[in-house]
Each structure stands twice: as C-alpha cells, then as structure tokens.
Amino acid sequence: MKVFLHLLVVCFITTYSISALAQRPLVHFFNPSDSSDLFWAHVTDVMQTASDDLGIDLQVSYAARSRLGMTKQFIEVAESARKPDAVLFPVLKQNGVSMLELAEKYRIPAFIFNAGITSEPLEPRTKYKFWIGQMLPDExxxxxxxxxxxxxxxxxxxxxxxxxxxxxxxxxxxxxxxxxxxxxxxxxxxxxxxxxxxxxxxxxxxxxxxxxxxxxxxxxxxxxxxxxxxxxxxxxxxxxxxxxxxxxxxxxxxxxxxxxxxxxxxxxxxxxxxxxxxxxGHFMEGGWALTLVYDYLSGIDFATERVSFLSRMSVLHSNNMALYLPLLSNNDWSLVNFRSLSKKLNPKRSKYNFKLESSLSP
The missing domain is CATH 3.40.50.2300 (Response regulator)
Known part of the structure; x- marks a missing residue:
C-alpha cells in the first residue's frame, strides 16, 4: 500500500512538472485586500519580482477583505479558459478550509502563506491532497x-x-x-x-x-x-x-x-x-512561497525538506538600518534575487534559506 501511495504522489508531481515545462507556469495569487493596502502592495510587488526572476506568469485578484469575494474569484479562475498551475493565498476570515475544498474540487495545487488555518488542526498533504504547502510568519x-x-x-x-x-x-x-x-x-x-x-x-x-x-x-x-x-x-x-x-x-x-x-x-x-x-520582512513570504511553488512545478518537490515553513521576521534598529533601508525606502525589489533561492536553478542547494539577508545576496 505504501509503495502504491508513493507512486501516486510521484505521478501527481510529474503531471504538474510536465505541464509547467510545456509553457511558462501560470500561478494565481488571491490578494486578501486591495491595491491601496501598503503591506499587501509590498507583497504583490515582491511576488511580481519573483515571478519575473523565475519565469512565471503571475495573475492577481483582489478580494477587498471579502471572504465570499475570494471564494467567487477562485471559482472564476478555476473555470477560466486556462486553469492556473497553482494558486497562492492567505487565509481570510477563516476561509482556509473552503478555499482548500475548491482546490480539491478543481485539482489545483494550493499554497497558503502569511495567515494560516486556526479553526482546526490541519497540515498540508493530509486531508487535502492538493494543499501542497504553507509558509507562515513565526508570529x-x-x-x-x-x-x-x-x-x-x-x-x-x-x-x-x-x-x-x-x-x-x-x-x-x-x-x-x-x-x-x-x-x-x-x-x-x-x-x-x-x-x-x-x-x-x-x-x-x-x-x-x-x-x-x-x-x-x-x-x-x-x-x-x-x-x-x-x-x-x-x-x-x-x-x-x-x-x-x-x-x-x-x-x-x-x-x-x-x-x-x-x-x-x-x-x-x-x-x-x-x-x-x-x-x-514578512512581506517577502509571497516571493519565497512562489519560489517553492516554482520548484514544485519544475519537478523539485520541497516536501523532501518539509511542507510547512516558518519565516522569521528581521529586527530593524539603529545599528542595522543601513542594510535594509535602500530596499525599503525605494521599494526597489530588483535588489532581491529569487533565482538564488531555488533548488531547481541551484542543484547544489541542499536546504532552502529564506531570510531577507539571503535574498539580498547576489
């Protein structure tokens, strides 16, 4: 039975890997807020930089803090002419389970980041097979x-x-x-x-x-x-x-x-x-999550390391402001190198290193 399940998972991964390699992967991000929200604007900008670095077509929907609105957007995206290869979203007003149920129904790999499921104890790839992973800030x-x-x-x-x-x-x-x-x-x-x-x-x-x-x-x-x-x-x-x-x-x-x-x-x-x-620094999570999804769609499954990631925020004070201010003051996300974080693009990388300092390195 274990051998059968292993083969099933391998086939599942291979299917999406082949699909992604046939053309640029299409990934959809469900933004929980709107374009005027500064934090989520940073998240979206970072994700766009990551998608450009990694060769991903990124689509974005804005839910304007509406749980029902995000659900409707998922259905519209899933039933569109080209179904996305993966979706990313934070849990909004405890809509995590309903969003994952849609991912199962439409057979779309889903990755949760920034805000997780608190209504019940759940982990990726257990009850919901198309929930491939999550990255949450260590609040x-x-x-x-x-x-x-x-x-x-x-x-x-x-x-x-x-x-x-x-x-x-x-x-x-x-x-x-x-x-x-x-x-x-x-x-x-x-x-x-x-x-x-x-x-x-x-x-x-x-x-x-x-x-x-x-x-x-x-x-x-x-x-x-x-x-x-x-x-x-x-x-x-x-x-x-x-x-x-x-x-x-x-x-x-x-x-x-x-x-x-x-x-x-x-x-x-x-x-x-x-x-x-x-x-x-937790606005970087969208880009880091997108890196994991890119590797997954490229046949490098991050589950060999883990399926749940915790990101640590960085402490900014008078002694280290010089490191971060060029990025934060100008919103120049081109200073961030997401290609350097991918296992697919760096075969010698054995572990992911999702720290802001690492993302700023050449």
Missing part, C-alpha cells in the same frame, strides 16, 4: 523578538528604576486574529524570561492608530513610570508615539517603543528615533 517569535529588543534598548538607555526593573505596557491587535494571538504569546514568553521586567497591562487597540493613541494615554496615566511600550503593529506604535507626545513624554528618550510591519510610517519614526525597534 510568536516576532512578538518575543520585539519585546527582547525593547528590553535590551531600555536597559542600554538606563531607563530602569533603582531596583533595575523595567515597567512595560502593551498594545494588542485583535486576539482572535492569527497574528494578534501569537504575537501576544511571544510578549508573554519574553516577560516570563526577563524577571526584571514588570508588565503592568496590555490593552486591545485592534490594529488601529487612533485607538492606540487613546489607550496609550489611558495606560500611561495609570502607570506613569512606564518606560517600555510594546505594540503588535506599526499603526498602533505610531498611535502610541502620538499619544505619548500629547502628554509631554519623549518617545525614544524616556520610553522605548516598538512595532511590527516595516511600514513607511514605522520606518520614518525609526529614523527619527521615536521608535527603537521595528520587526518586519
């Missing part, structure tokens, strides 16, 4: 790394009290979201490890700048000795900066603040030293 590690960077920075600045303790508060996103829940877990893990840090309170600000501004003023009024503020994204970090300035606190001087996303506002605040730490 818990991001929350942890952000907290540790802030604690280290606050200590370097000598912001601790007479007992060498730091006082921290936090701004949560939406804890029902994949990112919000796991980033918060990372914060709590860091607090448990750093016994000299007292976390006074976290408050939900739902990823929103204005809510974060108000919640920051409220919490700092309650805990005036606060010297560390952890925010689960850049929007809330910027709101925190504005809130603190409104009550005459000095971000970056008497309180350190950090966020996640590498947004334009976040990077500007980092350059002005109003933010001390900023995590990001």
């Amino acid at each position: 818990a590690l991001a929350g942890y790394d952000l907290a540790m960077c802030l604690f280290d920075t606050a200590e370097d600045k000598g912001l601790y009290n007479e007992n060498r303790q730091l006082t921290a508060i936090g701004l949560d996103g939406t804890l029902a979201d994949f990112a919000g829940s796991f980033r918060n877990q990372g914060l709590n893990k860091a607090i448990a490890e750093r016994r000299n840090v007292v976390l006074k309170q976290t408050a939900p600000a739902n990823w929103d700048l204005n809510q974060a501004k108000d919640k920051t003023v409220w919490m700092v009024s309650r805990y005036p000795n606060t010297n560390v503020l952890w925010a689960a994204n850049d929007e809330m970090a910027i709101g925190a900066v504005q809130g603190l300035e409104s009550i005459k606190r000095k971000p970056g001087i008497d309180i350190v603040i950090g966020g996640i996303d590498w947004s334009a506002q976040g990077l500007a605040a980092l350059k002005e030293d109003k933010l001390s730490c900023n995590l990001g």
Whole structure:
C-alpha cells in the first residue's frame, strides 16, 4: 500500500512538472485586500519580482477583505479558459478550509502563506491532497523578538528604576486574529524570561492608530513610570508615539517603543528615533512561497525538506538600518534575487534559506 501511495504522489508531481515545462507556469495569487493596502502592495510587488526572476506568469485578484469575494474569484479562475498551475493565498476570515475544498474540487495545487488555518488542526498533504504547502510568519517569535529588543534598548538607555526593573505596557491587535494571538504569546514568553521586567497591562487597540493613541494615554496615566511600550503593529506604535507626545513624554528618550510591519510610517519614526525597534520582512513570504511553488512545478518537490515553513521576521534598529533601508525606502525589489533561492536553478542547494539577508545576496 505504501509503495502504491508513493507512486501516486510521484505521478501527481510529474503531471504538474510536465505541464509547467510545456509553457511558462501560470500561478494565481488571491490578494486578501486591495491595491491601496501598503503591506499587501509590498507583497504583490515582491511576488511580481519573483515571478519575473523565475519565469512565471503571475495573475492577481483582489478580494477587498471579502471572504465570499475570494471564494467567487477562485471559482472564476478555476473555470477560466486556462486553469492556473497553482494558486497562492492567505487565509481570510477563516476561509482556509473552503478555499482548500475548491482546490480539491478543481485539482489545483494550493499554497497558503502569511495567515494560516486556526479553526482546526490541519497540515498540508493530509486531508487535502492538493494543499501542497504553507509558509507562515513565526508570529510568536516576532512578538518575543520585539519585546527582547525593547528590553535590551531600555536597559542600554538606563531607563530602569533603582531596583533595575523595567515597567512595560502593551498594545494588542485583535486576539482572535492569527497574528494578534501569537504575537501576544511571544510578549508573554519574553516577560516570563526577563524577571526584571514588570508588565503592568496590555490593552486591545485592534490594529488601529487612533485607538492606540487613546489607550496609550489611558495606560500611561495609570502607570506613569512606564518606560517600555510594546505594540503588535506599526499603526498602533505610531498611535502610541502620538499619544505619548500629547502628554509631554519623549518617545525614544524616556520610553522605548516598538512595532511590527516595516511600514513607511514605522520606518520614518525609526529614523527619527521615536521608535527603537521595528520587526518586519514578512512581506517577502509571497516571493519565497512562489519560489517553492516554482520548484514544485519544475519537478523539485520541497516536501523532501518539509511542507510547512516558518519565516522569521528581521529586527530593524539603529545599528542595522543601513542594510535594509535602500530596499525599503525605494521599494526597489530588483535588489532581491529569487533565482538564488531555488533548488531547481541551484542543484547544489541542499536546504532552502529564506531570510531577507539571503535574498539580498547576489
């Protein structure tokens, strides 16, 4: 039976490999937002660069945050004159299972990235055979790394009290979201490890700048000795900066603040030293996922290594900004070399190396 299943998988892979080699692979990306969303615009631009590097025809649909809209788009694409060789998408409002059911129905290899299935424990290539893989940001590690960077920075600045303790508060996103829940877990893990840090309170600000501004003023009024503020994204970090300035606190001087996303506002605040730490780089996942799909369609199955990948965000601070700013300030994705990451195009490569630093290398 095991031999039969192995042969079945080999035949399945070979079918798509032959199809892809007959012409440029056609891959469809279901963008969960719209073209005005800066984060997802970065993701799409990176994927277009990757598709150009790898020789893929990339199509993009925009769901405008509509779960039903994305489902309809999948059906339209699957029933079009040329069915795509593969599809990529993040889970939107827990639509992962319904999207995978469509992939099974239309027999299209599907790859999930950025946001995964949380409604039930599922792994690629188990219940859904056409779900070939997934790549998700290690959100818990991001929350942890952000907290540790802030604690280290606050200590370097000598912001601790007479007992060498730091006082921290936090701004949560939406804890029902994949990112919000796991980033918060990372914060709590860091607090448990750093016994000299007292976390006074976290408050939900739902990823929103204005809510974060108000919640920051409220919490700092309650805990005036606060010297560390952890925010689960850049929007809330910027709101925190504005809130603190409104009550005459000095971000970056008497309180350190950090966020996640590498947004334009976040990077500007980092350059002005109003933010001390900023995590990001997960917009690269679309390009990395596309590299895996390219190899898969070319007959090099990434499953020999794994089918589920976790990507680690990079920490940006004053000491390493020079490495990333040329790319991030100009959105010059041509600096990224995706061909160097492919096993198909680099037969000597034994393991994938999906780090932003590696993607910037020649």
